[in-house]
Amino acid sequence: MLQLRKIVLRGEGVPDASISFFPGGNIVAGESDTGKSYLLRCLDYIFGADEMKKRIPAAESYSKLYVQFENKVGAVLTLERHLSGGDLASHTCPVEDIDGAGKSLKPKRKGKSKARDITEVLFQFAGLSEAVLRKNDRGEVQRLTIRQYLPVFLIDEIAIIDEKSPVLGKGGFDETPRKRMFAHMLTGKDDIGVIAAEKSEIAQARLVAQLGLITGLLKPLEHRIQQSPMADEDSIEKVEFAIAQLSASHFEITGERAKLQAERTENTRTLNRAQSQVVAADELLARYHLLEDRYNSDLQRLDFVTEGAHFFNGLQEVNCPLCEQPMTSDHVHTTQGSVKTICEAARAEASKILGQRGDLALAIKRLENIRSTRLSEVISSRDALALTDQRTMDVISPALQDAAQRLEVLVARRIELERLKADEDQADTLRLKKDEIERMFGDKPSKSTWEALPSKALRALCKEIETVLTEWEWKGEGCVEFDQKEFDIIVDGQSRQSHGKGVRAVLHTAFTIGLLRFCRINNLPHPGVVVIDSPLTSYKKGKPGGAKDGPIDAGMEAAFWRSLTAIDPGVQVIIVENKEPPATVANDLTYYWFAGDTGSSNDRKGFIPVV
Template sequence: MNEMGFYIKKLMVTGKNVENAIVTFETGLNIISGPSDTGKSYIFECVNYMLGAKDVPKKIDESKGYSSILMEIVLYSGKSYTLKREFGKNTIEVYDSPTLSIKNNIPEILNYKHDKQKTDNLSAFLLQKSGFIHPTSVLKKKNGELRTLSFRDLPIFITINESKIIKDKSPILSGQFVSVTVEKSVFKLIVSGIDDKKNDDIIENDNGSKAKLEGQKELLDRLIHEEEKYLFNFPSADIFLEIDMEDKFKELQVELRSINNEIKEQTFIKRNLWSEIEEKKSKYIAVSELIKRFHLLEEQYNSDLKRLIFVKEGDHYFSQLNFSVCPYCNQKVDGSHETECIGEENEVNITESIEAEINKINIQLKDLESTILETELEHSELLIDIERQQEEYEIINDSIVNTLEPRETNIRDIIDNYISQRDMLADYNSTNERITDLINEKEIVLEKLRKQPEKKNINTNENEGLILSAYNEFCKYMSNILKRWKFSKEPTVIFDEGKFYVNNKLSNDYGKGYRAIIYSAFAISLMEYCKDNNFPHPGFVVLDSPLTTYQGKKEKEDDEVENDIQAAFFKDLSSRGHKMQIIILENKEPNDKVKDKINYIEFTKDKSFGRYGFFGITE
């Protein structure tokens, strides 16, 4: 692997009377994660500004008082440099030393604007450190007009912000119509190493050259082989012929609806039964309490009867006493005392009152006994009703849980299986159609080759062949990384006329979450490709929010989560070599195993825990 390029070692924002905001990076994978508004996007803007961007990082409350940025870079050959740029200035100071030693060095002053003739500018400096020869020519217009390569042509490949990463354009295009030709030319230069100045006799629209046709034939042969290989893994086509899928599918749907309706009805009955049972249980408790109170009242009545009978019978014993003291007047009782003390009329009234009270209590007691009997009967009937309804409830619940729901689950499984087979059949037919189309297209190319006259410019044809071969080789790199990320079982990538097709689908047509994954794979694959093939490349990639918009599988079990793109993405990038650098700014975070292997920085946005953000906490 080559030693061209560099990595970012340190980023520091400074100012007067403020604490330096510093973040340190390493080779390999670096992840800065944390909630929104912790400075992740500000870090990205600072890096972009130090690489020659015109726009100053957006002003935020936390950046007040800061006036300049320092960025330490280290060449993969070992040499360190420090770049310093003040906000709003068009010049950059370059120190031939690490950040800690710049006070002892005199800087070289570079202009931030690219100059095709001079080297005293940031673009020429960074291009040279990335392995490019300055000046290098790229095609500006289709008529053959050239211009020199600028380092600002490269951010589309190395620093991808959160809006660019989900754009619905090809990864090599910015979306500006006037820049399409030059952006295609820059990508061609990076993957093939062919300078347009050495090849300025190539006409961009010459689609009929023999070398290009040979390249198209080679690409078609590879695509046909891949499609046939994919078709080979299908079950026998006879399986599909035995299944009348649509009719069976409709029957299953009717049966499923019937079971669902029955489950709803039984559930409704069960819910009503439950309500009735709970209502009767409440009433049962109230009646039980009422019976207890009735028995207490019965005891009280019996107690009153005993007391009155005792008083009545006590009169008999009281009259037989020879000596006693009157309870009314406290005088000695003799034969005539009773009449003298309470009078004859009062004596009769007391006796009658006792008799009347006894009769009254007996009547009340009889009524109470009747009421107790009726209440206890109601109590028993409630208990019988509760037990009967509970038994009915259990029968219905058992029917739902052990009969209807298993039947529903079974039918759903069968339906899912039929859907899977239907999709498989559609995929099988679609694959056969693609193979037929590719073979037809190959025949057209072969016919053109048979009619192709010999070209006088042999060098031009050779270059075109080399470029097509380079495109195809890069696509293999991108396919491999998407496979490692579990994008699909056997992902295929095709590059044609500035557009990328992933699994025969235009990359623009994917949802934004998958577009971010594809763009990330493109940028990292390009860096790996250049390193492996000894082509110039800055040597680092910065991705802002590559996973934020991606919605992975619902987490159920650890082994299932491992199959998701997000987990595979972090796991694969954590094993990248140390001759390249990947910096990811992301809301999502990897698992602990990945964190232990990489340079992981977490912004917590919590004043009491960890690092709050890029800047310190301001009161």
């Protein structure tokens, strides 16, 4: 077995993009679009994929990929490959110590080639024996490759929720080799020595292969047609007509909403303008009233001065306290000017103030009229806004929501009908071709009978998966069986494929980790590392085929995270997830958090460094 130690991207003028892993549990969590899933693409590419799939823009400046491994005796192997394609190079040292071109190797062998390739190097390094597996029912064999192992140790975010077998993956022409690969993992035995059936004629063999392919293609089509038959009264044309009518209605409602929005904008503008003018008028009136109070105060003061002068004339004559002389009008200590002069000045000033107060009263009245007008505008604008909002809330929004929901249902039904029609058309074509081939060589060709998977080993594997589910606090008995027809597990009497995507993801993860543990305990072939993307897809359990997405059980999620801290250091489990594990778990194993663009300056933004 081997373990992954480091993934490194290098390019001219940019810092290395690097991430390291260690024995046992490893977690890479973080926001979307931070390069987490790109790590699995890098591994797929280094394991011999023809090209790097879905390169991310942030990686465009990088040209080389390095992946460093370590085996159980501590030896180091680093694989190098240019991101634009081509062969690989191997180095027997860590990435940072590479000096030179390394030994060249092919991504895969073609035909009868014996060239050094990625499978040979990795198998030798991991202590895996070269194996020969049957590739078809006739008994022809082929070499086991590292890529046939991929479905059981490199699970991306699509495969984890897929309804397809966790052993067979996407399937195709290599379905039989992957079934035999699984049998090889259960028993350690390969198919060397199997004698292939004789080919009576090349043409007949070609017909058998074509018939097998057509039968394999026809089976899932007929299954889907039986599960979802098209109703007689239902048709694509009727659904499209209903969609067109509903779209027109939706367009009309949208236009009325736009009109109401324009009216609301205008009323809001009028309201704001009127409110501003009312506020300004209130401020100005306050200042006018202060001025009016000042005028009244001045008039009262002038009246007081006039009355004081009048009474001053009636005072009796007395001697000056300073010079003991009579205090007459020409006395040197008295105030200059006569009382008459003071009274005249006071009356003149009062007359002037009365005139100004009159003008001020007119200004106040005009301003109060303006304020009253603007206040009326405020009230009318508010009433208009209330009517607009009420119509939008009571009529327009419900109508739009109803139309949108009905459109969504109709569009989904149209897609379903188109899929059903395409399935029926394809099935009809395949049936005609199948009948034609069967007529060409008479009786249907007989298939060879091959040994089934070993029941004892399957039971032991299922027990290990049950242990995993128990550790995760699975809500149920957790009784696991293996379906040899679907090459998938059945848990508590229900097949994994019949659950919703969230349960499928959890059970796929349990199968993968259980298989790793089974092989480790029984010293059976396995790469020794599993990388799983997004195993905690949210779900809530329901009836078969009717599960809906929802919050994952908190206890089960917590137990899942805790179980990673107890992973045997002789193997390696790498979890790539959007969710962040509890701090207690993160502190007990290798953990990375990719914060994305919203992270702080101290956070790691993603796999690719931010320059």
